[in-house]
Amino acid sequence: MSDYTPQELMVAVASREIQDGDLVFVGMRLPILAYAVARNAHAPNARGLFEVGLMRDQPAAGFLGTMGDPPNVAGALWATRMSNVMALMAQGHVDLGFIGGAEVDRFGNLNTSYVGDPAQPKVKLPGSGGGADIAILSRRWVALMRHERRRLVEKVSFVTSPGYGDGTPHWRKQNGLLGGGPEAIITTICVLRFPELGGEAYLASVHPGRTVEEVRAETGWDLKVADQVSETAAPSESELSAIRRFDPEGFWTG
Amino acid sequence: MADAVARFVPDGSTVAIGTSLEALIPFAAGHEMIRQGRRELELVGPISDALFDQLVGAGCVRQVTAAWVGNVSEGLGHCYRRACEAGIPRPLVVLDHTNFSISLALWAAAWNVPSLPTRTLLGSDILRTNPGLVAAGELVQVEAVRPDVAVVHVQRADAMGRAHAWGPLGVTEEAGLAAGRVIVSCEELVDPSVTLSDPNRILFPETKVVAVVHEPGGAHPSPVQGFFRRDHGFYRDYAEESRSVDGFQGWLNRWVTEVPDRAAYMSNVDSASLRITRHRPSEPADYGDE
Numbered sequence: 121m122s123d124y125t126p127q128e129l130m131v132a133v134a135s136r137e138i139q140d141g142d143l144v145f146v147g148m149r150l151p152i153l154a155y156a157v158a159r160n161a162h163a164p165n166a167r168g169l170f171e172v173g174l175m176r177d178q179p180a181a182g183f184l185g186t187m188g189d190p191p192n193v194a195g196a197l198w199a200t201r202m203s204n205v206m207a208l209m210a211q212g213h214v215d216l217g218f219i220g221g222a223e224v225d226r227f228g229n230l231n232t233s234y235v236g237d238p239a240q241p242k243v244k245l246p247g248s249g250g251g252a253d254i255a256i257l258s259r260r261w262v263a264l265m266r267h268e269r270r271r272l273v274e275k276v277s278f279v280t281s282p283g284y285g286d287g288t289p290h291w292r293k294q295n296g297l298l299g300g301g302p303e304a305i306i307t308t309i310c311v312l313r314f315p316e317l318g319g320e321a322y323l324a325s326v327h328p329g330r331t332v333e334e335v336r337a338e339t340g341w342d343l344k345v346a347d348q349v350s351e352t353a354a355p356s357e358s359e360l361s362a363i364r365r366f367d368p369e370g371f372w373t374g
Numbered sequence: 375m376a377d378a379v380a381r382f383v384p385d386g387s388t389v390a391i392g393t394s395l396e397a398l399i400p401f402a403a404g405h406e407m408i409r410q411g412r413r414e415l416e417l418v419g420p421i422s423d424a425l426f427d428q429l430v431g432a433g434c435v436r437q438v439t440a441a442w443v444g445n446v447s448e449g450l451g452h453c454y455r456r457a458c459e460a461g462i463p464r465p466l467v468v469l470d471h472t473n474f475s476i477s478l479a480l481w482a483a484a485w486n487v488p489s490l491p492t493r494t495l496l497g498s499d500i501l502r503t504n505p506g507l508v509a510a511g512e513l514v515q516v517e518a519v520r521p522d523v524a525v526v527h528v529q530r531a532d533a534m535g536r537a538h539a540w541g542p543l544g545v546t547e548e549a550g551l552a553a554g555r556v557i558v559s560c561e562e563l564v565d566p567s568v569t570l571s572d573p574n575r576i577l578f579p580e581t582k583v584v585a586v587v588h589e590p591g592g593a594h595p596s597p598v599q600g601f602f603r604r605d606h607g608f609y610r611d612y613a614e615e616s617r618s619v620d621g622f623q624g625w626l627n628r629w630v631t632e633v634p635d636r637a638a639y640m641s642n643v644d645s646a647s648l649r650i651t652r653h654r655p656s657e658p659a660d661y662g663d664e
Binding site for chain 1 (some may be wrong): 458472606
């Protein structure tokens with residue numbers, strides 16, 4: 121087995137969340153690579169949707185620093201305005217969305233807006249972008265983030281992108297949220313998942329070389345642990361070679 | 375560009391700019407606003423890559439209405455952070471949106487209605503910080519956002535204001551329709567016979583467009599389909615240099631305030647390495663009329 125970076129593992133794990141035939145709201149950064157990996161392996165019929173106003177059925181041929189880069193437009197199935205892409209998501213046609221998070225809490229709520237009081241923030245983060253739209257409207261979604269105690273917190277100071285709210289059963293439905301909510305939080309050291317009906321995150325698998333104790337120590341709440349915690353499967357040779365083909369300089373995964 | 379900004383972007387204007395998210399960002403127009411010392415601007419956009427950060431850092435901006443402000447490939451916008459967290463160089467009013475809701479706010483203004491309903495934003499605290507987003511049952515009313523002026527960069531336009539852009543359009547069409555007036559900068563200034571050969575591709579009614587500026591490279595470092603790749607290294611350098619106030623000031627002097635215009639700016643960029651050489655023209659559409 122080759123060596124790989126934590127980011128390469130995250131991309132491989134994220135790619136496995138994509139099912140064949142899915143319409144995937146891809147977003148930015150690592151998910152762009154995850155879509156490319158999935159499309160080249162187990163999900164040849166997955167289409168990618170980009171909020172800038174693009175649909176594709178194959179990964180871009182060149183390196184992407186952003187979803188708006190020229191290689192992502194060449195060979196697109198559809199180049200359009202953003203509101204047309206959002207229309208598909210509002211109709212429930214997006215099967216899976218990816219979101220990056222700065223902070224997440226035990227119920228899968230993401231904060232990418234303000235650390236501290238919004239009126240006098242300790243840290244001003246860039247904001248929602250399309251994150252809140254994906255969290256509310258896509259049928260299921262997955263977040264990717266760096267695992268640090270200050271990022272996985274008991275309660276986020278600001279809910280930019282809602283997960284399962286206060287964790288009470290049917291919170292999303294009661295509040296009118298169309299989509300199904302978060303399915304997994306993929307971090308640099310583990311994968312958290314959620315019960316079928318939503319609610320509180322639990323530790324589902326630890327990445328190779330990591331331990332349950334380490335994950336719990338790096339998590340800002342008393343993290344529940346699955347009865348049988350597995351080890352996250354390391355990236356396969358073919359996953360790694362696809363990742364390195366689409367990120368040859370390691371811009372995202374180095 | 376200097377004339378267009380002087381005449382059509384006075385202090386206090388509400389300016390929609392960077393409406394295609396990461397591509398076609400009118401950096402040249404933004405830099406001209408900085409050079410002319412614009413103040414009290416209210417910026418409107420979805421994700422305008424590093425341009426909002428630069429205008430904020432230069433002290434031009436009173437208010438930002440946007441879904442995301444930062445540096446797309448590098449992360450945080452350091453000037454934006456300083457303004458929000460410490461009031462440097464001046465405090466900023468932030469009206470948060472999502473990408474979907476900023477589009478709806480512009481469509482509402484374009485259609486001349488006070489608001490449009492949506493199913494996004496439910497359950498988000500963005501509803502708490504932006505009074506222009508109001509939950510009502512299982513819908514959210516998104517209040518209209520009406521820019522005084524929209525500024526766009528496109529591949530080609532004619533002198534009458536007919537602009538052709540291709541690639542993803544983000545919120546460009548609704549921003550132009552919502553705005554009182556539109557400034558267009560373009561890679562190529564073409565004869566009307568070119569634009570009118572493909573009227574479906576014209577972005578805005580020519581009655582909205584008040585200025586057309588021939589400004590090659592006017593979107594650098596953002597990409598322009600068919601013309602320029604994105605200059606990733608330029609964004610990385612900007613992120614590094616703008617970490618401190620002094621570093622940002624040095625960057626601003628070098629690339630904006632001590633540069634007379636875009637032509638001089640482009641002479642400092644290795645544009646040959648960024649220029650797209652592998653062309654993929656589309657098949658022409660037949661507008662035959664018999």
